[in-house]
Amino acid sequence: MQALTREVLLDRAKALFADGTVDRAYGWKRGEFDYDVTPGLFRSVEEMEKEFVFDDFCGANFSKYLVEETRKGEGKILVFLKPCDTYSFNQLLTEHRFDREKVYAVGIPCEGMADVTKLKAEAAEGIRSITAEKEGFVVHTLYDGDKTVPRTEGLSERCLVCKSKKHVAYDELLGEDGEVADSARFDEVARLEAMNADERFAFWQRELSRCIRCNACRDVCPACTCETCVFNNPNSGVESKAPVTSFEEQMFHIIRAFHVAGRCTDCGECSRVCPQHIPLHLLNRKFIKDINAFYGEYQAGAEVGSRAPLVNYTTADLEPGEAVQRGNEHA
Amino acid sequence: MTYRQEPLMPKIGVVTDIRIDTPDVKTFRVVTPDGKKAFEHKPGQCAMLSIPGVGEAMFSITSSPTNTEYMEFSIKKCGCLTDWLHAMEPGQQITIRGPYGNGFPVDTEFVGKNMLFIAGGIGLAPLRSVINYVRHYRDRYGKIDIVYGSRSKDDLVDYNEIIHEWATDAGVSVHLTIDREQEGWDGHVGFVPNYVKELGFDTDKIAILCGPPIMIKFTLQGLMDLGFDKTQVYTTLEMRMKCGIGKCGRCNVANKYICKDGPVFRFDALDELPDEY
Amino acid sequence: MQRIGVFVCWCGSNIAGTVDVEAVSEALKKEPGVVFSTNYQYMCSQAGQDIIKNAIAEHKLSGIVVCSCSPRMHETTFRKTAAAAGLNPYMVEIANIREQCSWVHKDKLTGTEKAIILGRTAIAKVNLNAPLTPGESPVTKRALVIGGGIAGIQTALDIADAGFEVDIVEKQPTIGGKMAQLDKTFPTLDCAACILTPKMVDVAQHEKIRIFSYSEVESVSGFVGNFTVNIKKKARYVKEDVCTGCGLCTEKCPQKNVPNEFNLGMDNRRAIYIPFAQAVPKVATIDPRYCTMLKTGKCGVCSKVCTAGAIDYKAKDEYIEEKYGAIVVATGYNPISMEKFDEFAYSQSKDVITSLEFERLTNAAGPTAGVLLRPSDHKHPKTIVFVQCVGSRCSGAEKGKEYCSKICCMYTAKHAMLTRDKYPDTDVYVFYIDVRTPGKAFDEFYRRAVEEYGVHYIKGMVGKVSPQGDKLMVQASDLLANKQLHIEADLVVLAAAIEPDASARPLATMLTASMDTNDFFTEAHPKLRPVESPTAGVFLSGTCQGPKDIPETVSQAGAAAAKVIGLLAKDKLTGNPCVAHSNELMCNGCSSCERVCPYGAITYEDKEFRMPDRTTRMRRVAKVNEAVCQGCGACTVACPSGAMDLKGFASAQIMAEVDAICK
């Protein structure tokens, strides 16, 4: 259950529409079922009253939409930002991807968002409805009655290792701000590092070979806002549409991870949207972990204008050979 | 049971001659390695040409089906593949597959009709096939008018053929125009749509338009003003095809696939399609 | 599609001995784009070059590949050959089949195979080459020198003597800098003022030099040959061109208690002042922080006594915009603050002073008229302890600096020697970590201090200085004797580390010149281009680049001037055409490229784009200044979208080379 209700957010949105602060708002739209919430742009209070929702299925991050939307229209856009969303919001500002003046950001606390695939795995087939109760998510199934999934088992992976409940950007904050958490998000990376090269290769082959190159990971990624993606550019030498060979799968994901290295805010959307459930965040987190270990703690998006590690250096940086060695020793 | 006939499988073609038409248009003569035509076609149909590793693209067949020896393609330089084609020398092999598209109804609706061809720039390429077909079977058709315009005299495709063959034919009137005054040009100056209005054609004919979208738009308007009905006017749509066989999902406008149902459309049929072309 | 000619050189037997050149030229004939391929004994000879020229004409070649020695050897030669035949010189690629093939492989089969692959690689690249033309830009024949110390003065004089106009911007009311505050200079012991002030006068009188004193650089735009600089002339409330420098006002001003910064606060000056007698320009300046008239509107004494009518209380800061072809940074240094070094009791006792303060105490124009007196009680100090390396060579650098300040050993020896010379009854101790004297006549000088003047040099560090009554108890260790020392001193002199002036950092930002972690300006190459900043057209003079003594500063100042003169002597700058280029349709405007550019060659602009759906929108896009870009390519990899590419070394070209090698 979220700390704030739909009504609190809606009231605030209404007030902001009413006093002319904003003329459109990004918010979550009710779906067919309890869980298939769609991010949407509302143009009026009436639309919001009808379709706006805020519950445990509002994981979508609106930051990326601002790149395009701020280029349209004169008025400001209201956007609700959960703590993790504010990092990508800041990172996009650092990269001058949208005009801050066109946005009115309302920070909202987040208690973690549900991963419906986890709940579906629990329900096998057929979810009639889902309610969030104290004891967890109660899944009313079509065939097997009610099943209660403890909250920690129904939350998205990224929420289970939430790095911060503290907003790093907003115009106003609704509710209470939280703290930066000391999360265990690198544990899984460390586990892989502890394997030998053959095991790691086997692991990644198994995962990456499922890739269908739908580009959902890229298209949802708030760091992937390139005007033309190298994978769409026939002149880049890496353009491709399909994972024709195992090389293509590897190359796509290596290059993508490298391109967002030092810019990735670890929002975990890539893994969430992957229809094949490839743990793509483990690639990005490896870079984050390495960057922290090699060049000092750095969190993209924590601060607007910060200098990303890959566009920076010190004369005492470690050598690539040592880096590989240390990458192995982390375990 | 396995189908051995594969529509996506091309034939090898040899470019036997390359003619420079204008600064950015060249005409390529193509035969199979054993010196024959790769396939028969109807006027207005297209073929897929390719250089493996460079690209594959659809081009109108500019030669008339009545030419029994070879096929010709007039190609404007506008991208990777066409750059490559333009840099080519005779003797080079390419791949070719086709024919694709519906072509003009030369043997049905056009028979016995007066014909008005209106083209702008490279838009003459698809019409050249029809014009030469109609000229070849001269007695099946009525009077022929050809209005053709381009940026300058140098940009008129097939100028020599127009002047020395078309214009000298009985019952064929050629009306040339260029956009701006130019030294050594004593013909008409002005844009095609205006010229068509100036010429003021009778509505007792079939009109075929091909050229840049803006020219088509205004010329069509001009013809309407002259009293033409949309059922009398044809055009052939821009090339936007990939597979050529109505399967890859690119070239459709609503449920019509340009590569299969087109590229030749009568304007009354086009009117029924949404404006997505 | 190119029409490529391939020319395989035998280099006598140098190549032909290990590579079957005939086989190579034959094999390369089959490569895509190749229309002509031949081999010859010496391609670089006149006859060889003629073969190339003839082939270019005969076969209408659009690109050529020469398989020969290293491009570092003859690339220029063959480019000129191509140009002479009407082919763009950048359509030439060299396959290095000598240094990287025939000379390192013994087996002929292996060598031939590899030579073919190297040739194929060069062909693959040249297939994607495009003709390049170097850009040209005009040069404004005027230089700006920022900082009017000895470095700036020397640079300005040298440039001006070569006939170019020079402006000096100095933030103090007078030029002269730190050297003007010194007493004697090591190792010759000539008086600083005696050698500096004539140069200051030269500057003042030079018709090619303008001095903007009491001024600061506000902003810099443009690039090499074409800088536009905005200079702020701070209001000095005295008309420079009217003031005669008579100094009457500085005697009559009723505000007497202004700490005199020229003497490091060891005496006072008036609110209207001339820093020192030989100041250039010799005009008074009103210090607005202390002037009663400016603060309260009541006083006006200076105005009343000024017969020239130079006082102008209503003066405002003025801004001047000027164009320059070159900029020399000579912002100098300052001793670091002693605040953090509490163990030496600097803030507790007036008798713990820095070496620069010691200079003033021994300077005839100083607060004590050159008589060495303790600041606290104006008594002659009998025991003086000099502490070296205060804040220099600190590991960890929490308090001080990691580097050696370089000048301290020598000036401390000088101070010790001069003290012993003038006051032989004084005991002088010098505590040191090492004594570093690597300069002409330096070590001799130091040894004289020890041997002739009996200065007590003790290897060891002072642990603590504690004031007790009028004495300073110095606790130190003697590392050689391995014992603790307790010295009762009258005066302690700290050889404070030096650091770049605080104005350097913001200036570096304005100039897009890079700095090291200590805020010293980085040179374009530490060995080969020591007086140039990586930012083209920006040069470095004196201690802004690193600690230096006067002779070094002057020679570097001269070197910087020579570089500036070399630049200004050109009417036009021809760039290197192999520069970065941003495809603005793909650029995200994310600033990644700008951040890695060592030359500040990348700027951003908001540009309107027509979108495919016929709307327009503004986008921030990168622009490379081709005159500034040196073509390293750092930006091309930093760019996530691949909008940035490098001409002559384009990604597609390099990938084609990779493909050709791996085939």
Next chain:
Amino acid sequence: MQVTEYKPKIVAFCCNWCSYAGADLAGNNRLAYPAEVKIIRVPCSCRVNPMFILRAFQRGADGVIICGCHPGDCHYTSGNYYTRRRMALLFSMLNYLGIEKERTRVEWVSAAEGAKFAATMNDFVQTVAALGENKRLEDLRCKL
């Protein structure tokens, strides 16, 4: 009896100012190294895009080595520092994906270090040859 020895394909990116000159010096001094090494000249090691390295592996390279000026000696002052960071992260990632870490290397070779260049290449070729063919990061289509 004839044994066909396995010969790895090695792509070496050398910066124009130091390492390429170092390679030339190795040539001047006739210091032999295996012919499997083919050099691509780049202005600075920082021009080497990770995509080029992957491309080399895709196309059948068995090892890729990047040579640049020693840190602090870059002709462009800072280029090799960026190279160092980029490659540190890239190599660590390749290692994480289970690609043999010995297939990639960065080495700083100055214009005076002809001997080091030759020694480095000898060692690298040997190391890669010991690993055998690059199977983990190859595109089989290229070998058609």
Next chain:
Amino acid sequence: MRKIAVAKLDALFAAMAKTHTVYLPADGADGRAQYTRWEAGVVYSTALNTVRSAKDFFFPQTENLMDFKMEGKSIELIDTRDEGEDFIVFGVRACDVRSFDVLDRVFLAEPVDSYYAARRAHGVIFSMACTRPAETCFCKTFGIDAAEPAGDVACYIDADTLYLDAKTEKGEAVLAALGLEDSDTAAVDAQKALIRERLDALPLSGLSAAAFGGDKLDEYFERPEWKTLSETCLGCGTCTFVCPTCQCYDIRDFKTNTGVRRYRCWDSCMYSEFTKMSAGQPRLTQLERFRQRFMHKLVYYPANNDGIFGCVGCGRCLSRCPISMNIVKVMKTLGGKNV
């Protein structure tokens, strides 16, 4: 109707594998069902839907079309097609079975796509009735009966028995060779009744496609709702790649070390560069691309194919779309009360 004990499934698959390559859904490393080539040890998964649809068997994500060798000015064309092998796809749900009809009408229409046709000729479909349809299922909307799946052999499974019902000669031939025990239809009939009951109870059971069809171009093309529907579409290809009926493809050339390989791969009409050509870009904005996809399924396809819809209601896009936009929302928004 024949039957075999569930306990003997392995023996059944082994028998099939003697003459055919057998593919069936099996739970993968991530716990989700994927079509897997059967070999000893692979366990059939009764999970409702595989992540990827069964179209892969006939229209794989990538397939080589031909090779070219080039030297000098000449080109050699190498036909790389092979005869192909007989295979069985086991456990195909009714929706996916219908998707083959949808694909057939594209690929088997003149000129016939020989790659597809060859696979189709070699493939035998064993369909599986859905005893536990999910909330995302709406095959009924398109007239598909999950209780009576088509295919060469229709299968029904309960706790201990698998029932197999040959629907075609091809299916009968395969079944006959397997030597299975005959069965009456009582158990299957009961199951069918249960399935139909469950289908009627699904949340989307009332969804009707009647408002759509080949004649509805004008009604929907210019609707303003396209804007709001498509506004947050990321333009990724997830929906098209998991869709059993999406069939857009691209033909690309790959330069090998010695020649050129021409291959075909899935493409998506949702991709911004899908229709980009040197001559221009007919579908400029995501709105147009989004509209194309749904209009194609609901209007264009039926217009060209006797009213058959291009959607089979499998529900994959409902559960896979990163922003949870899908054809049901589109139908309800556009069709209003009529849906």
